[in-house]
Amino acid sequence: MPRSRTAAVPAGLLRLLQDPRILTAPPRKNVQTGITRMLELCVGGIDDVLLAAEAGVARIELNSAIALGGLTPSQSLMLQARTAFSGKIIAMVRPREGDFHYSPAEIRLMLQDAELLVQQGADGIAIGFLNHDGSVNLTACRQLRSLLPRTHLVFHRAIDVSVSLPAALSQIIDLGFQTVLTSGGCSTALQGASMLQQLQQQAAGRIQILPAGGIRAANVAAVLQLTGCPEVHAAVREITEPSPAAHHRGLHFGIPGQGPLSCGKTSATALHQLLAALHAAKTQP
Numbered sequence: 001m002p003r004s005r006t007a008a009v010p011a012g013l014l015r016l017l018q019d020p021r022i023l024t025a026p027p028r029k030n031v032q033t034g035i036t037r038m039l040e041l042c043v044g045g046i047d048d049v050l051l052a053a054e055a056g057v058a059r060i061e062l063n064s065a066i067a068l069g070g071l072t073p074s075q076s077l078m079l080q081a082r083t084a085f086s087g088k089i090i091a092m093v094r095p096r097e098g099d100f101h102y103s104p105a106e107i108r109l110m111l112q113d114a115e116l117l118v119q120q121g122a123d124g125i126a127i128g129f130l131n132h133d134g135s136v137n138l139t140a141c142r143q144l145r146s147l148l149p150r151t152h153l154v155f156h157r158a159i160d161v162s163v164s165l166p167a168a169l170s171q172i173i174d175l176g177f178q179t180v181l182t183s184g185g186c187s188t189a190l191q192g193a194s195m196l197q198q199l200q201q202q203a204a205g206r207i208q209i210l211p212a213g214g215i216r217a218a219n220v221a222a223v224l225q226l227t228g229c230p231e232v233h234a235a236v237r238e239i240t241e242p243s244p245a246a247h248h249r250g251l252h253f254g255i256p257g258q259g260p261l262s263c264g265k266t267s268a269t270a271l272h273q274l275l276a277a278l279h280a281a282k283t284q285p
Contacts, residue, residue, distance in 0.1 A: 037224065037278055040090070040210065041271065042066065042235035048266040049081045055271055059088040061126055061154075066235060067255045067264055068097040072113050075120060082121030090154055091122035100130040100158035107140050111147055118151050125151060126181060128158025136168050141175045154179040157212060160186075169199055173207050181233055183213030190219050193226035200228045217273035221281040232278070236270035239263070 040059045041052050044066035052060050062081050063070035070092045073081075081089055093114045095106050102110065107129070114125045127144065129137035136155075145153065155172045159182050162168040172180055182199065184192020189211040200209045211223055212233035220232060241259035254262035 036230055037281060038231045039274065039278055040231065040233040041266070042070065042212075042233060043266060044070070044235075044237075044264065046077060046080050046084070049085050051266050051268055051271065053085045053087075055268075055275060057087060057271075057275075059090065060085060061090045061092060061233065062122070063092040065097075066237065070094060071096070072110075073117075075116060078117050078120045078122060088123045089121065090124040090126050090152070091117040092156070093117065093125055093127040094156075100128050100161070101132050101137075102129060102140070107143070110140075111143060114144060114151075115147055118148055123152060124154055124178075126154040126156045128156045130158050130162060134161065134163035136162065136171045136175075138171065138175065141172075141177075145176045152179070153177040154181055154210070156181045157183065160184070160192075165195060165199060166202060169202055169207070173203070177207060179208040179210050181210045181212050183211070184227075186213070188214030189223050189227070189232070190214065193223065196227040196229065215274070216270065217277035220274060220277050224281055234274060236267050236274055237264050238267035238270065240265060 038058055040061055041057045042061045042063060043049050043052055044063050049060065049062070060081075061070075062073045062078065064073045064077065065071040071094050072092060078091060093110050095102070095109055095113070110127065114127065117125065125148065129140035131137050153176065155177045159165055159168050159172070159180055165182070165185050169180060180199070182192070182196065183189050184195030184199070186192030186195070189196060192213070196209060196211050203209050208231070209227070209229050210231055210233050211227055211229050215223055215232050215234040216236065223232060224230070239255065239258055239262050241254075241262045248261060250260065252260040254260050255264055
C-alpha cells in the first residue's frame with residue numbers, strides 16, 4: 001500500500017478542523033483591522049488543483065515539477081485547471097531548474113509560454129529574470145510587461161538570490177509588477193521575517209509582498225504578525241511511495257533523495273490545518 005508522511009494535527013486546531021465552514025469559506029476581513037487574510041496554494045498537478053477547489057482555496061500558483069522548485073505547467077494542465085478551479089490562477093513560467101540567469105533563447109521561450117498561459121485562462125504569471133551578477137534583468141522584464149500590459153505579474157523567489165532585495169524591489173515596482181513572492185532571502189519566511197517586514201514597509205502599498213517558504217499551520221500566525229503581510233504562499237506537500245515490487249527493478253524515476261518511484265502531492269491534512277490556522281489568526285481579537 002502507498003505510504004505517505006503528514007504532520008500531526010497541532011494542538012488547539014482540532015475543533016476548527018471539524019467545522020466544514022473553515023474549509024470552504026472565502027477570504028474574509030478581520031473585523032477589527034479590515035485586513036483580508038488569504039492563502040495562495042502552490043500546486044503541482046491536476047489532483048492538487050481539484051483538492052484546492054474542494055478546500056475553498058481562493059488562489060493557486062500552478063506549476064509542474066515542484067520538487068525542482070516549480071517549472072512551467074503544460075498547456076493541457078492550464079486548460080484543465082481553468083475548468084476545474086474558479087478562483088485566481090497564477091501560472092509559473094520557469095523553463096528549467098537552477099538559476100534565474102537565462103539565455104536569449106530561454107527568454108524567448110518564457111515570453112511565449114507566458115502569453116500562451118494567459119490565453120488559456122491564467123489570471124497572472126509568476127516569473128523572474130536576473131542578470132549574471134544577481135541584478136534584475138530589466139530588459140527581459142520590460143519585454144514581458146510590453147507583451148502582457150494588463151496581466152498581473154508576480155516576480156517570484158528569484159529575488160531571494162538577487163544581490164540586494166531592497167534594490168531589486170525598487171526596480172520591480174518601477175517595472176510594473178503587482179506582487180513579489182519572497183522568503184526575505186532566507187530558507188523560510190519565518191527566518192526572513194525581519195527582511196519581509198522591511199520590504200513590506202518599503203513597498204508602502206505600491207506592490208504586494210507575499211511571504212513564502214516553509215509556511216505551515218504551526219507558524220502562519222507568527223509570519224503574519226512579524227511581517228505585517230496579510231497574505232501568504234505555501235506548498236503543503238507529502239511524499240507517497242509505492243511498496244517495493246520486483247518488477248520495479250530498482251530503477252529511479254521518483255523525487256531526488258526519495259524513493260525510486262516516489263511522488264509528491266498536496267497534503268489534504270496539512271492544507272486543512274493551514275486553512276484552520278489562518279482562520280484562527282484572522283479571527284483573533
